[in-house]
Amino acid sequence: MNGKPLIDWAWIQGHLDDIWALTVEHIVLAFIAVGIGFIISFGLSLVAIRWRSSYGPITAVAGLLYVIPSLALFAILLPITGLTPLTAEIALVSYTILILVRNTVTGIDGVPIEARDAADGMGFTGRGRLWHVEIPLAMPLIVAGLRIAAVTTIGLVTVSALIGQGGLGRLINEGLRTSFPTKTITGAVLSVVLAIVADVGFVLLLRRLTPWTRPRGGTS
Amino acid sequence: MVHDLVGEIQALGAWFADPANWSGYDGIPNRMTEHLVICLLSMIAALLIALPVGLFIGHTNRLSFLAVTLANIGRAVPSYAVMALLFPLSIAFSVAGPGGDIAYLATFLAMVLLAIPPVVTNTYAGLRGVDGDLLEAARGMGMRGHQVLRRVELPLALPVMLTGMRVASVQVVATATLGAVFGGGGLGRYIVQGQARRDDARLWAGAILVALLAVATELVFAWLVRRADRNVHGAVGPSDPDGPVSPAVLPGSASSRPSS
Numbered sequence: 456m457n458g459k460p461l462i463d464w465a466w467i468q469g470h471l472d473d474i475w476a477l478t479v480e481h482i483v484l485a486f487i488a489v490g491i492g493f494i495i496s497f498g499l500s501l502v503a504i505r506w507r508s509s510y511g512p513i514t515a516v517a518g519l520l521y522v523i524p525s526l527a528l529f530a531i532l533l534p535i536t537g538l539t540p541l542t543a544e545i546a547l548v549s550y551t552i553l554i555l556v557r558n559t560v561t562g563i564d565g566v567p568i569e570a571r572d573a574a575d576g577m578g579f580t581g582r583g584r585l586w587h588v589e590i591p592l593a594m595p596l597i598v599a600g601l602r603i604a605a606v607t608t609i610g611l612v613t614v615s616a617l618i619g620q621g622g623l624g625r626l627i628n629e630g631l632r633t634s635f636p637t638k639t640i641t642g643a644v645l646s647v648v649l650a651i652v653a654d655v656g657f658v659l660l661l662r663r664l665t666p667w668t669r670p671r672g673g674t675s
Numbered sequence: 676m677v678h679d680l681v682g683e684i685q686a687l688g689a690w691f692a693d694p695a696n697w698s699g700y701d702g703i704p705n706r707m708t709e710h711l712v713i714c715l716l717s718m719i720a721a722l723l724i725a726l727p728v729g730l731f732i733g734h735t736n737r738l739s740f741l742a743v744t745l746a747n748i749g750r751a752v753p754s755y756a757v758m759a760l761l762f763p764l765s766i767a768f769s770v771a772g773p774g775g776d777i778a779y780l781a782t783f784l785a786m787v788l789l790a791i792p793p794v795v796t797n798t799y800a801g802l803r804g805v806d807g808d809l810l811e812a813a814r815g816m817g818m819r820g821h822q823v824l825r826r827v828e829l830p831l832a833l834p835v836m837l838t839g840m841r842v843a844s845v846q847v848v849a850t851a852t853l854g855a856v857f858g859g860g861g862l863g864r865y866i867v868q869g870q871a872r873r874d875d876a877r878l879w880a881g882a883i884l885v886a887l888l889a890v891a892t893e894l895v896f897a898w899l900v901r902r903a904d905r906n907v908h909g910a911v912g913p914s915d916p917d918g919p920v921s922p923a924v925l926p927g928s929a930s931s932r933p934s935s
Contacts, residue, residue, distance in 0.1 A: 522845060522889035524852035526863060527882030530870050603750075610753030617856065627759045636763070643756035650751030 463637040474626070478645055481622025485609045485649070488544055492551030492604060499552070500559035504585075510560060517553035525550070525614045533618060543615035550611060551604040558600030562593030591665070598661040605653040613646055623649075686876035687883075696880075701864070703884065709776075710861035710888065713854070714847050717783050721790035721843065729798025733832070734824050739799065746792040754850050757785040762857050778859030786851055790843035797839025801832030833903040841896030848889045852881075862888070 467474070499517075503510040528546040536542040566589045574588040590597075616624030623642040630638030662669065690696060697703055732739045758781045765781035805828050813827045855863025862885045869878025 518893070519886065519890070522849050522893065523882060523886045524849045524863070524866075524889075526852050526856065527866050527878070527885060530866050530878050531882055533870070534875060606751050610751070610755070613753045613755045614853065624755065627756055631759050631762060634763075636760075639756075639759050643753070643760055646753055646756055647748070647751050650753075651748060654747060654751065 461636055462640060463635075466635075466637050467641060474641060474645070477622050477626055477642075478649070479622075480620075481609070481612050481624075481646065481649060484540065484543060484547065484612045484615065484620060484622055485605065485653075488547035488608050488612075489551055489601065489605050491544070492548045492608075493555055493601065495548065496552050496555030496559060496600075499556050500563070503556065503560050504563055513556060514553065517556055520549040521553040523549075525611050526617070529615060529618045538619040540620055542618055543612070543620040547608050547611055547615070551608060554604050554607070555597075555600045558596045559593065562596030562600075563589050565596065566592045594664050595661060595668075598657050598664070602654050602657045605657065606650045609646060609650040609653060613642070622646075683875055683879070687879050690876040690880050706860065706862050706864055707884065707888070710848070710851060710863075710885070713779070713782060713859075713861060714786065714844070714851050717786035717847055717851075718790055718840075718844055720783075721787045721794060721847075722840070724787070725791045725794035726798060729795045729836075730802065730824065730829075732795075733799040733802025734820070734828060736803070742795060742799065746795045749788060749792040752788060754785045754789050755853055755856075757788055758782060758853060758857055761785065765857070776854075776858075776860050778854045778857035781857060782851060782854030782859050782861075785853075786847045789850055790847050793839045793842040793846075794836075795839075797842075798832070798836045801835030801839075802828050804835060805831045831907055834900050834907060837896060837900045837903055841893065841900065844892050844896060845889050848892050849885060852885050 499513050503513050525546060528549065529542060532542045532545055536545065563585075570588060570592060571584065574584045579588060612620075612622050613624030613627055615621045616628045621628070623646045626638045626642030627646075630636060630640070630642065695702075699705070728742060731737070732742045758778070761781035761784055762778065765779065766777050768780050769777045809827060809831070810823060813823045818826065851861055852863035852866065854861055855867045862881050865877050865881025865884070869875065869881060
């Protein structure tokens with residue numbers, strides 16, 4: 456290198472406000488994408504469970520969206536929706552759907568037949584059984600899908616810097632453009648930290664959602 | 676502004692019909708080859724690292740927590756950021772001339788990093804998923820550790836291992852496109868050029884070609900997984916090759932696929 460330190464700590468200290476603003480933008484972009492993706496996928500999963508024959512076509516379309524490179528999707532949407540957060544969100548949402556639908560449907564399919572029988576025996580009707588028995592039991596796989604969707608989305612948000620969005624991705628790009636590695640490293644490291652925080656957050660959420668999986672204490 | 680879809684599609688057809696786009700350095704055959712070569716090279720490098728690690732922790736069940744944690748963190752590292760960080764290094768090591776791709780090393784290393792986690796976790800999960808009774812029977816028959824690994828664990832774990840390679844390969848094929856942002860070759864070039872020249876047909880063509888390549892990769896692996904599954908389960912394949920995906924898990928929690 457050219458003698459300068461790789462990380463300019465003074466710059467970071469002087470720009471904490473900017474870094475924080477970009478981090479918030481990153482979180483908001485990812486949160487909206489995973490949130491909307493989850494709502495759409497949950498709806499599609501219910502459709503796929505109700506009408507079995509729709510599962511194949513739904514996953515085929517979601518799979519096609521999944522393999523279109525993010526760069527291409529951003530670029531394709533650009534003439535239509537412009538340099539707006541909408542362009543980023545459409546692409547980001549489309550990547551979550553395959554993972555979330557697959558995991559939700561497989562999770563509900565995997566509910567043991569005994570649990571279903573027991574639910575029927577307790578007088579649950581179709582919809583009550585779905586919401587009170589099958590979906591809670593499918594929670595580990597649903598949350599596993601959310602973990603992957605969240606981690607993937609947080610990474611992909613950095614790419615949306617190419618279309619004027621990007622949160623921490625902007626920092627990565629600026630660092631690259633101005634040959635100032637501090638910015639690139641800061642953006643990359645914080646984006647990884649966000650992904651890990653989201654991943655751990657979902658693990659903790661799952662623990663709260665499925666209290667029956669925890670070993671019980673002495674007083675039982 | 677009304678978007679002229681018919682005109683776009685016609686322009687796209689014309690782009691693919693233009694012989695200029697089928698020859699030379701910027702032609703489809705060369706760009707497709709570039710894309711395939713970098714994906715293959717990075718997959719080979721990733722397998723050379725990930726398979727031994729996955730096999731070791733799966734077979735011995737040692738260091739599994741470390742490997743699984745590292746794989747989970749690896750998944751959280753965005754490829755775009757890796758490429759950006761390695762780009763200066765990549766320029767320094769690139770060769771001059773028309774074949775000198777300044778983003779090659781950065782793209783290659785980012786793709787290796789991208790491919791390692793799914794291969795490690797699925798190799799590990801595949802081996803751990805092998806029925807303990809079978810392992811005991813194998814040892815009871817006098818097999819040694821490496822024989823158990825080669826003759827019992829590997830064939831039985833192969834479908835899950837291949838599923839990991841499939842996830843990794845499809846991701847690599849789609850993500851290697853990003854190399855073009857940094858001046859690299861491959862099919863991403865059409866997308867970058869299309870955007871720069873406001874040539875939508877070129878941009879769409881690039882997107883379609885990468886998507887086709889990714890789908891083809893997916894289909895090849897789906898076929899391999901089905902074959903491996905048939906070897907394991909006989910003619911009736913009970914497990915869903917498109918099973919759910921899971922972050923790396925430790926023994927005791929859900930496996931990466933429903934048990935068959």
